[in-house]
Amino acid sequence: MPDVNTPPPAAAGPGAAAGGRRPRIIGFLCDWAVSAEGIVGDDGTMRDLPNVSLIKVPCSGFMRPAWLEFALRNGADGVFVCGCPLGDCFNRLGNNLIRDRVVQMRRRLERQKVQPDRVTTIFYGLHDQAEFVRAVREFSEHVAALPAPAPARPRPPAAAGTPAKPAAAGEGQAAPGAAAGSGVPPAPGAAAGGGAKGSGGSS
Amino acid sequence: MYKRLLQRLLGWTLSLDDGINRVYPQDFNPLYYTGGLSNLFLTILVLSGIFLFLYYVPSFNDAYTSLQYISGVGPFAVTGVPYGQIIRGIHRYSADGFIIVILLHFFRNWFTERFRFSRDEPWISGMMLLLFAGFIGVTGYVLVWDQRSDLLVTMTGRTLAAIPVVGGALQSALFGGPGLTNLLLPRMLYLHVGPATFLYVLLWWHYVRIRHPKVWPPAVWTLFSLGAILLCASLIPAVSQPPASPLAPSSRLAVDWFFLLPYLGLKYLTPAWLLLIATVIVVYGLYIPYQLPETRAEMGIRDSGVAQVIDANCTGCELCYYDCPYDAIIMAPSPHPGVTRAAQARKLLAIVLESRCVECGICIGACPFEALELPRFLEKDIQAEVLEACRT
Numbered sequence: 001m002p003d004v005n006t007p008p009p010a011a012a013g014p015g016a017a018a019g020g021r022r023p024r025i026i027g028f029l030c031d032w033a034v035s036a037e038g039i040v041g042d043d044g045t046m047r048d049l050p051n052v053s054l055i056k057v058p059c060s061g062f063m064r065p066a067w068l069e070f071a072l073r074n075g076a077d078g079v080f081v082c083g084c085p086l087g088d089c090f091n092r093l094g095n096n097l098i099r100d101r102v103v104q105m106r107r108r109l110e111r112q113k114v115q116p117d118r119v120t121t122i123f124y125g126l127h128d129q130a131e132f133v134r135a136v137r138e139f140s141e142h143v144a145a146l147p148a149p150a151p152a153r154p155r156p157p158a159a160a161g162t163p164a165k166p167a168a169a170g171e172g173q174a175a176p177g178a179a180a181g182s183g184v185p186p187a188p189g190a191a192a193g194g195g196a197k198g199s200g201g202s203s
Numbered sequence: 204m205y206k207r208l209l210q211r212l213l214g215w216t217l218s219l220d221d222g223i224n225r226v227y228p229q230d231f232n233p234l235y236y237t238g239g240l241s242n243l244f245l246t247i248l249v250l251s252g253i254f255l256f257l258y259y260v261p262s263f264n265d266a267y268t269s270l271q272y273i274s275g276v277g278p279f280a281v282t283g284v285p286y287g288q289i290i291r292g293i294h295r296y297s298a299d300g301f302i303i304v305i306l307l308h309f310f311r312n313w314f315t316e317r318f319r320f321s322r323d324e325p326w327i328s329g330m331m332l333l334l335f336a337g338f339i340g341v342t343g344y345v346l347v348w349d350q351r352s353d354l355l356v357t358m359t360g361r362t363l364a365a366i367p368v369v370g371g372a373l374q375s376a377l378f379g380g381p382g383l384t385n386l387l388l389p390r391m392l393y394l395h396v397g398p399a400t401f402l403y404v405l406l407w408w409h410y411v412r413i414r415h416p417k418v419w420p421p422a423v424w425t426l427f428s429l430g431a432i433l434l435c436a437s438l439i440p441a442v443s444q445p446p447a448s449p450l451a452p453s454s455r456l457a458v459d460w461f462f463l464l465p466y467l468g469l470k471y472l473t474p475a476w477l478l479l480i481a482t483v484i485v486v487y488g489l490y491i492p493y494q495l496p497e498t499r500a501e502m503g504i505r506d507s508g509v510a511q512v513i514d515a516n517c518t519g520c521e522l523c524y525y526d527c528p529y530d531a532i533i534m535a536p537s538p539h540p541g542v543t544r545a546a547q548a549r550k551l552l553a554i555v556l557e558s559r560c561v562e563c564g565i566c567i568g569a570c571p572f573e574a575l576e577l578p579r580f581l582e583k584d585i586q587a588e589v590l591e592a593c594r595t
Contacts, residue, residue, distance in 0.1 A: 026592050031505055043595060044588075053592035058505055058580065061526070062564030066571075067585055075593035087235035088220060090317070091563040092528035093415065098568065125217050 022051040023077035023143040027136065028067075030060040030083045032090035034124040034132040048133055049140060060084070060121070061094025065105040068119050069112075078118045078143035082132065085125045095123055115146050205494070212314040231421050237308035239420040243428055244301035245402065251294040252399065258284060259346065261388035266348035267446045274442070292436025298340055300432065302461040305333055313491060320561040321412055321529055323492035328408040330488045335398050335405065340462035342395040348388065351457050353447035356387065358456070358466055365474035383449060412559055414530040499562075508578035509560040510567065512553045515542035516574035519551030523566035523575060531559035532566055545572060 027046075029036060036054060039046055046052045057063060060083025068079045081102065083095030099121050106116035120139055124132040223232050233240065260269040273291055275283020284290075309329065312318060318326040341359075345352045356378065363374045371381075377394075379386025410416045419425065444457060458467055468477045499506040510531075518541065524532045537552040553574070555566075567575045567582075576582060 024593065026589060044592060045595065053595065055585070055588045055592060056505075057564070057585075058507055058577070059563040059565055059568075061528075061568045062577075063568050064570075064582075067582070067589065070586060071589045071593070074590055076589070085220065085224065086229055087232060088315075089528075090315070091561065091565060092413070093526070094528070094563060094565050094568075097526055097565060101568065125220065127214060127217055128221070 023140060024075060025049075025052040025078045025080070025136070025140050025143065026071045026076040027052055027054045027079070028057050028060070028063050028081045029054045030081075030090075030094070031056055031058055033060065033082050033084045033095075033126070034128050035126050039129055039133060046133070046136065049137060052136055052140060059091045059094040060089070060123075061091060061097040063098055063101075065101050065108075068102070068105065069109070072109075072114060072118060078120075078139060080120045080122055080136070080139055082122050082124060085123050088125065095121075099123075117146060118143055209314065209316070213316070216311060216314040231423055233420070233424055234307070234311060236417060236420040236424060237304050237311055239417045240304040240424060240428065241301060241308055242406070242418050243420055243425055244297045244304060247297040247429070247432065248294060248301060249399065251290050251297065252396070254290050255294055256396070258287070259392070261346070261392040263348065263383075263385065263388065266346065266388055267443065270347055270443055274440070276442075288440055289433070289436050292439070292441040293432050295441035296432045296435040297428075298343065299459075299461045300428065301336060302340065305336055309333060316495075318492035319495070321531070321559045322561075324412055325409050326492045327489060328405050330485070332402060332405050332409065333488075334485065335402055337462060337465075339395055339398050339402075340459075342391045342398075344459065344462065345391045346388065346395055347443050348447050349444035350447050350453035351444050353449065354453055354456050355463070355466065356383070358469055362469065362474040362477060365478060412529055412531075414525075414528050505562075505580070507562050507564065507580035509557045509562060510555050510564065510575055511578055512555060513574045513576060514552070516546055516572050517541055517549065517553050518543075518546045518572050518574070519549035519553070520572070521551065521553075522569045522571065523553050526569035527566050528563070529559050529561055531556045531561075543572070546574075 036056065039048070040054050041047050041050075044053050044055065046054060060081050063081050068081070071079045081098050083098060084090055086095055086099070089095040102119055102121050105119060109116045109119065122132070122135045122139070124135070220232060220234055223234060255273065258269055258273045260266055270291075271277040271283075272279045273284050273287040275281075275285075275288055312326070312329075341355065345355055360374050360378065363377065364370045366373060375381055377390070378384065379390045410418075420428070444453075447453075456463065456466060458464070465477065465481060468480070472480070496502050519534065519537055521534055524534050533554050533556065534551040535554050537549050540547045541549055553566075562577060564577050564580070567577060569575075573582065
């Protein structure tokens with residue numbers, strides 16, 4: 001779970017993650033977009049931003065939104081996908097597709113009580129390394145400033161290691177997961193989130 | 204060497220893009236729409252061409268006069284076709300625009316290596332489109348039948364005569380016989396209109412491996428191009444030179460820099476050399492997609508294998524079919540139900556055409572049912588990498 005190191009829920013508020021540690025960011029980088037040469041170390045983390053790990057993928061359109069959720073569930077505080085400049089995708093449409101998919105994903109994340117701002121898409125061409133690093137740093141700072149999410153996700157911890165379920169199944173699971181996690185009479189909105197927070201601390 | 208040159212050119216192309224993106228919204232960067240702009244200019248050419256066709260007379264005696272009638276000049280200052288001069292200007296200047304954007308399209312896709320993998324067919328058809336466009340342009344300049352046309356026919360005849368064995372036959376096939384015959388202008392008219400129609404066949408070939416081709420530029424660029432052409436046509440009227448007279452042939456060619464550039468070469472080269480150089484350029488252009496190393500390992504890029512459909516999971520939902528940018532996925536009637544519950548009622552099954560797949564994985568991102576995988580970059584590989592990254 002992402003926030004085991006954060007202070008207890010009482011202290012958790014905006015900037016909680018920033019105070020404790022730098023947020024852990026995972027970036028998916030298109031093979032054809034900004035060149036990783038010189039900005040990525042041997043272990044896949046960025047030289048300037050050691051809290052950011054880059055994973056190269058064949059095209060930004062290759063990314064399944066489920067994998068972004070998978071990363072968030074397994075300890076990432078923020079996830080981004082970097083593709084070629086919009087309109088100039090090497091594979092013609094990949095970056096437009098991933099942008100649309102991430103936009104669609106925001107609603108699903110909101111229902112799971114995850115701030116949608118933890119997922120983003122950025123678009124930089126082969127030689128825009130400086131701008132790319134700047135954008136990633138901005139994103140990292142933005143994620144650091146976000147309030148810590150409710151530690152208990154509406155998903156049992158056992159599911160963390162198993163492959164992600166299809167998107168439709170994930171939506172279906174939200175209801176039973178919340179009921180099991182909160183253990184309180186179903187209260188809508190913030191009340192349900194608070195209940196989940198309490199029980200999640202013990203898990 | 205070639206690779207390094209290509210990389211430098213790629214750098215320049217991308218920095219040009221960047222420069223435009225800095226001053227202009229990225230969604231409307233005209234360099235991202237060179238193909239759509241070409242199609243726009245072609246449409247303008249066809250429409251204005253149909254108009255001119257209605258008035259044009261393909262004979263030595265009347266061709267020049269019919270152009271005067273269209274333009275409303277000379278004896279037709281009063282009785283000429285209304286707005287004919289404007290339409291003629293539109294035809295002339297959109298032809299120039301056509302060649303400019305085609306060349307931009309050509310160089311851009313060359314320098315950004317968009318001829319790789321299954322894109323060799325758009326490349327080859329694009330080369331043909333370029334050749335035909337140039338040829339159509341030259342025949343258009345002959346149709347006017349002014350001094351330039353006369354000179355063009357002479358120069359073309361002389362160049363063709365330099366081809367061994369078949370040169371003479373080619374010449375009479377093109378011009379309807381040796382010297383100037385009455386067949387010349389009708390034949391030129393056909394060679395102007397026929398290949399222009401054939402452009403659409405080539406365009407079909409150009410688009411056949413592309414899903415959702417960007418056929419039109421954004422509306423703002425459509426309007427801008429129309430306005431620019433209209434402005435050019437009214438400010439700089441397209442005019443003929445003095446009429447052609449075989450008795451006093453002109454010796455100076457008024458060069459149109461977009462169409463008649465090869466003829467300029469005749470000033471410095473013998474026809475044989477010019478033909479040789481032109482052949483080399485064309486053959487090299489057709490060879491460009493095959494010049495780089497064939498296998499992905501040699502190219503130094505990821506080799507994840509052609510996307511594979513997982514029969515058990517495919518629900519026939521067509522999402523991959525809609526998203527595949529290369530039209531490499533077809534939906535076939537499902538021969539048997541799938542295994543998962545969602546796949547049991549399927550009517551269709553996705554099938555990947557290996558010859559078109561470029562292994563980009565966009566279908567994998569499109570599939571919400573985990574029914575597609577890249578064989579050497581599986582979902583579990585991604586998940587392992589994510590977990591690894593989370594552990595560090």
